[in-house]
Amino acid sequence: MSSGAEDHAHGTAMAVADALGARGEAHVWWWRTPEHTDPADLPLLDTEEFRRALSLPAERDAAAFVRSRAAARRALAGLFGLGPGEIALGRRSCPGCGDGSHGPPKLVVPDLGLPLSMSRTAGCGIFALGAGASIGVDAESVRPVRGSATTDADLTAAERDHLAALRPGPERDASFYRIWTRKEAVVKATGLGLSGVELGLLETHPGRSGPVRVTHTHRGRTTAWTVEDLRILDGVAVALARPAGPAAHGPVHHHTDH
Template sequence: MALREEGAPGTAMSVAGAMAARGEAHVWCWRPPERTDPADLPLLDTEEFRRALSLPAERDAAAFVRSRAGARRALARLFGLEPGELALGRRACPGCGDAGHGPPRLVAPPVPLVLSMSRTAGACVLAVGAGSAIGVDAEALRPVRAAAAVDPDLTAAEQRHLGALPTGPERDAAFHRIWTRKEAVVKATGLGLSGTELGLLETHPARPGPVRILHTHRGRTTAWTVEDLPLAEGVAVALARPAGPAAHGPVHRHPPTTAH
């Protein structure tokens, strides 16, 4: 899959270079269909097609297929390419080195950008950015039980914050703000939930953000800048980038759509 002529306006490499110079990111959100759209299927690779077939619920399969096809369409528009020229893969897990469950990466075109994806009821989200890592998480807002205030995956400060809120939309939003911030960070690290003690990951839910969150794994602490993104009604979204210049650039939010 070759890039278009080097130096031509809108080439993938020039777009990536401009994003890196500004430390910026792009985030897209799609509303997945209830049933798999046949127009999405030709954009999947063999492994993605097999995974879609393995999902027992039609709605889940449709969302997975749209997330992969939508990512290729969005990135193609960004880079000035055709969707079929985009190839997605995975980086090796930084915890164990296994390439089977590491964070997503852009295989083609081979530009120095990082990717993250998330799916939830009613939304698929893609983030692409400059820097060494990026993480995005989306969660559909749902009522949370009173017991959420003592969830062991929450820090003591997070438990106090939730416990002080009345049952209802405000507490629901606070819980999902905490959870998406945690997941955005663990996705950015590439370690996932299994590589993190969530009860030690402090998200500062009382602050509107951006917030600085510290993540420690095997004695090494990294710092992340995390912000909440209002992308779609009824969906909480958080974006994590390494603290420092790579997180200081603008985030370009693309509005929710069901279109191809």
């Protein structure tokens, strides 16, 4: 690409990012994960991602990982008017320890300062980008929940009471995964992951349809998050967390990449 074309492409991407930020929007893409690695996905991986894919012992897991990284680049390319091969992904430093090997995902090229989040579950991948300083998305395949899970220490007393009031079956299963994805979306948005807080301290208000406000405290600092459930695919619970406040309260645009 010539220098002039590069400048034009960067200008287009910046304009899209500025508009997204001004409206406080988020974009969420989802796709089915394949059973086998698609050769068309491989050229979009960087060296480290390729090595990680090779290290995964199960073909299904490797195929899901490869598709997720390739699909994320295709999604961003479509949004910003670039080629998928022009998109570079990396990681931010962990806000807890400063380590750059396990922080949240980062958009390296184009460098637009927009937060990213990714999640995979059985048969499905999710990718999110949004306005504001942070974003977190989590997806979980809904499956039958054992009775012991409803008394787990990772649940608050109010969450346990909510589940205990429900008969075993689809409604209770859906409520459990609504709780779990809301918690995971928040800890992803903080960048700290599961090591950053005791999940039993995160109150997700499962009786409310949402959006809900969830607070997270780490080393004496409390942050507030707006969390909403997304209807993406039957049998999959998905939650999106964005910073509480007007900067990230715009619409969420859904995209399907089959």
